[in-house]
Amino acid sequence: DVKVTQSSRYLVKRTGEKVFLECVQDMDHENMFWYRQDPGLGLRLIYFSYDVKMKEKGDIPEGYSVSREKKERFSLILESASTNQTSMYLCASSLFGYEQYFGPGTRLTVT
């Protein structure tokens, strides 16, 4: 079974803090993705990576950066957290062109 894990299920941070969200997959997938999900807005792609050290911007990259130093690990960084980044963050991984498998999600609250 594909397993995608995320470092935290719930996270509370203060405005202006630097936040790291980590994602690890154990199926040797090339592709990894970060989404955020908000009521009424659906899933929105922040960044994705199709190889180590490679990244591409998704639909809403502003305020975020990513890092992929190893194939199995993809990190999302909020350089200076703001209240409008309060959301559910979902990591996913896939083989090229195949279905995406999601981690359990991190519910981030920025106060």
Added chain:
Amino acid sequence: QKEVEQNSGPLSVPEGAIASLNCTYSDRGSQSFFWYRQYSGKSPELIMFIYSNGDKEDGRFTAQLNKASQYVSLLIRDSQPSDSATYLCAVPGVSNFNKFYFGSGTKLNVKP
């Protein structure tokens, strides 16, 4: 126009009935289509996918694809209260297969 569109619902059906969920997509070149189920507070999980025109059955679930009309449907037979969830349709991009376009999801309520 959004790449993938779904009726947000909620769609309410009685237990034992057939639930029909629909999804339309804008890019005629799309080749594959995925259905995900998402329970409240949980992450999406893959139910099934379809590549070819026609029907694909997996247990109580049937995916139907009509490329000429650019829609894909998910039928759930003998609906159970445990099927109550939001169902997301996803379509890979034509120019980049790795990038999925997700619909906003249809919320299904199955009443006992």
